[in-house]
Structure formats: structure tokens, C-alpha cells
Amino acid sequence: MINKIKGEIERANKIALISHKSPDGDSLGSVAGLGQALMEAGKEVTLFTNDSIPGKYEFLAENNPFVQYKKGMGKEIDLLFVLDCGQASRLDYSETVLQEAKIVINIDHHMKNPNFGHINWVDTEISSTCELVLELINKLKLPLNHAGATALYTGIVTDTGSFMYDNTAPKTLRAAANLLEMGVDKDLIYRETYQSRNIQEVKLLGDVLKDLTLLFDGRVSFTSLSQEMLKSYDLDIQAMDELIDFTRDIAGVEISIVLKEMESGGTKIGFRSKSDRRVDSLARSFGGGGHEKAAGATVKTDLTETREQLIKALEELFH
Amino acid sequence: MINKIKGEIERANKIALISHKSPDGDSLGSVAGLGQALMEAGKEVTLFTNDSIPGKYEFLAENNPFVQYKKGMGKEIDLLFVLDCGQASRLDYSETVLQEAKIVINIDHHMKNPNFGHINWVDTEISSTCELVLELINKLKLPLNHAGATALYTGIVTDTGSFMYDNTAPKTLRAAANLLEMGVDKDLIYRETYQSRNIQEVKLLGDVLKDLTLLFDGRVSFTSLSQEMLKSYDLDIQAMDELIDFTRDIAGVEISIVLKEMESGGTKIGFRSKSDRRVDSLARSFGGGGHEKAAGATVKTDLTETREQLIKALEELFH
16 A cells, blocks of 8 residues: 555656545645645645635644645646545535546545545544554655644644544554654644634623523533524634533533524534433434534424424433 | 662552642542552552542542541651642641651652652653653553553643643653553543533633623733622632633633632632733732743732732733
8 A cells, every 4th residue: 555655656746635625624734744745755746725724724824835726727636635535525616636636545534435546545543634644654754844743733633632532542642742753833733723712702602601501400411503693793603613512511411412503594413422322323313424422413494493303302312 | 769769669668648739630640640559569558638639530539549638647657759749838737747757759840849858859841740650650660550540641631731731742642642552541531520511610601701801902801700700600719710721712812811709808810821921920910920821819909909900010011
């Protein structure tokens, strides 16, 4: 596998990297991290984004020359790395790049990745694509500069919740130690990704927490965000990501549920668990999916009806 | 140093360990961690506490036989380890144990530790006393069991804010990796220490955030908690520890300040910084002290007057 990837890198003049839409720390970090290593190795490298970069990751854009992908831009690319992308459709409008580039290498850590590349390196046991990319860089003996190390650290930190999640293995901590030794500016990463809450989100959080509903003897926390609430704080449905973890992290709560009203009138449901009660089966019963401890669904019913249906489903779970 | 400590352990039959009042993860973790290793090595060991164990650390008490110290209990002790205790007076009423025990070994990571033991191993560069204790255990080749490893991991995690703080070094992450390999139940630690918020604190947080005051163009966040507010949520002045970090972690905020009204009518002031503006000098000007990024003071003035004085002091800082 490594030799195949090595051969393709050696043969290629123009290399590009891309990741999924709605980018997170691991997708931007892996594109920038491997991109920097390939640039240092003397390759002509393009770092594609296929969506706007969220404010908290703008610091990565300062040291890494991201370029917004447009249809046709992949035609000159000899070798394309698709990173942290569980399926081709998550490339959204940028999916065309898969046909344009001569060779596609798919490197990922998501379950059920259908191996859509010519070469596929998928490790579902590893914390993050950034940790996998660091392994690749080490095996290929590529040089890693300061910007690249910072990008990879960002992805490991954000995908492990700063080493809190289950996916943190001893080797994850050792990979982070090695990156830190290269002079990663850890404080910058934390300041931008964790310590930069939006003041409007903080105020809405206050509004919501004050009247938090706990159900089933405090074992389920329930929160709803209407379009009206979001709009009155000048926020959209992407906002308030933190709420579901925050309400899970209350003593006695096993499952936290957050409902968000969509502009269409339907509802997005988020589920988190911190006990042995799985939420993926709950999410599937509403047409969604996910993992044991984090899952979600999108339904056509409004907030009130969705809530009623959820309470019925929970009654069966807790009866 | 190591040989001296080794000699004292070999000579001693009865060994005790103790830490500071108002125990935190690092003090309880280091007492339990080193205590377990000494027990495994066949010593007769007593784990003293000199205060009640906070709810979030009760899981440590389940696997570690803590005993509340009472005056006189140290008289049978050949060797006493005082761990994570920056000065003897932080032992509070338990300070008598220093005279009772035959030999005192002081192991700590706090600045300005006055070396109050017969043997003193103080490393102010290390993340936590637990990391230092792990070094000691390795150097002494003491056996570390599952309960001990879990206790040490707890202290490292809580003293580094899950590896977020400045004090996290590459070797800190490697120490954590080694502990994880011993089968530490990381999920239990996080569930108990980070994911068990008090519901009353969550509701008061909501109340406070809703009307959060930002001053000096959003660079300072200001929050006051009166006795009336605390009491109406059935909380005391020890509560709401999280508030000051939470309000620091707002985009644009450089300094967060939390005032808490004491039952005496005076005010406890907490300061946090996430920029280059130091808060230790600010705290000192109010008769307190601390570090560049975290400091505090206790004053006799009430909430309103303290706030006015603080705003004057901040005007000089930001003018």
C-alpha cells in the first residue's frame, strides 16, 4: 500500500488534495498537513476546499494556501488525495474532481467508506484522518514543516475532543507528542477552536439552559430551538453545535436530545449518549443513523410533533 | 535524590500519604497513585485526606482506601509523603502530621514551594504532581496497578484541562499514553470529572449568560454572583467554578472576571486571561496573586464597590 502511494507521488507532477463539504478540523487539517509535506518534498501542490472555511479554522487558512475548487480545475491534476471523506457524495458539487484527476487516492477513517479511489487506505480504528496522514508522512519519510504539524495537531484535537473521546489510543497521544515536539502552536489551536465562542450563541445558550427540560427522572435532557429563537439571536441552524454535548454533560443525564426547526418546517434531531444506552438505533427509527454515542436524524414533522414521537420512543426505551 | 527516597521507602514499615485541603484531581490522584504502588510493593500504607472528597472525585474513593486524617494519627508513621502541596499551611488542620511523622518527603510542582520536607522533590516545569509521581514510580521500579494508573491519569487530565493548558509537554502526552496502555478507564474519569455538571449550576449559568456584560469593546467579560443568586439555586460560593473559563472562551474576550459575594459581605474576585495581558499584576493590586493567565483576590468591599474599583483598574490597563 505504502509503496503504491509512494510510486504515485513520485510519478506525479501536479498533486491536489480535497476533503468533504462543511469542513471540520480533521478535513482541513489533513489536507493542509499532507499538502505541506508534499510541498516541502518539492511537488506542485493545490489545496482544494469545496466550501467556505468556518471562522474558527481561519487560522489554518493563514498559513496554508487553500483554493476554492471549481469544476474543471482537476483536469490538470495527476494525483488527487481525497482525505477524511466517508463517501464520494460528501464532496458535494466538487464530486466532479474525481473524474477530472488521473489518479485518486482515498485516505479516511470513517466506517463504511466504499473505497471510491484507485488506491484506498481506510483505517476505521484510528482517531482521525490527521493521525493516519501523520503515519503516512512518517512511512514515506516526507518532511513535515511547522504549518503542516499545526494542521495535523488541529485535526487530532478536534476529532478526539482534546483526547477525551473513546477513539483516543496510546498511539494517538504519542503522535500528538511528536507533533508538539516539532513546535506546534497548541495555544493558538485551542484559542481559535475552543476558546472563541460566538457571543450570540453564548446568550442563546443562557436562554435555553435556564429552562432546560429533564425527562425520565433526569436521565434524558431535551432542548428545542425554533427558527424564531435562532433568528432573534441572529443565528442559523448550523449554530449551537455545543448545546448537545453541554446538556449531555449534566450529572445523571444518559441521553441528550436537541431538536432544531429547519426553515422548511421539518426538524433536525441530534442524539448523544454517555451511558450504555445506544442512540444509533433510536436515530434509525427516525430514518437517521450514526454511532452508539452520537447520532442524528432529519424528519418532516414540526418541533411539537417530533417531540411527542420522541417521547413515545423514549418511553419504550426507559419503561 | 531518587536513591535517598528509595532508601527511606526501604527502611520504612508504615508509610502514609497526604495532600492539601479542598482536594482536586491532582492531589487525590497523586496520593492514590503513589499509595497503590507502595501497597503493591508490600508496604503498609495509609492514604490520608484532610477534607471531604468532592462528588466528582468519589470514583477515586471507591478503589482507594482514603482515611480522614485526625490529629495523632501520624505518630505511628515512619515515612510521610506530602504530595501536590505548595506550602505546609495548605495542609490546614492536618499540618500537625508533619511533626508526628518521622520522615517527610515533599513532592510537588507548585512555584515557590519552600521545601518544607526532610527530602524535597519539586519540579515547577512539570504538568502535575501525578506526572512527577509517575516518573518516581518508574525510576523506583515500583509496580503500578489499574487503580493507581487511573488515579494518576485523573490528576494529569484535570491539571492540564485535558491536555489543553500550557503545561502540557510532549512527555506529558507520552506519560498519559503509557498509563492508557495499562488499561486506565478513561471514559469513567471523563464522565465523572467533566460530564457530571450539577443541574443547579447549569440553570444558574443560563441565568448569568443571558445577561452577560462585555466591557472595553468586548475584551473583558464581567459576571457577578450575589449570595442571593447562589442561594436561590441552592448553591454555595464554591459552586460555579466553570463560569470563569466559560466566559473567557468567548471570541474577542481577553480577560474574564467573575465576582462572588461572600457570606461576610466581602467579594472573591477571579481573573482569567487568554491574551498577552497578564492578570497576576491586576490580582496583586487587589491584594491577591496567581499566574499570568489565572489569578484571584479576596477583598472586603461589596460587589458594587469592587466592580467600580475593577473598572477603574481596567481603564488604566486598556487606555
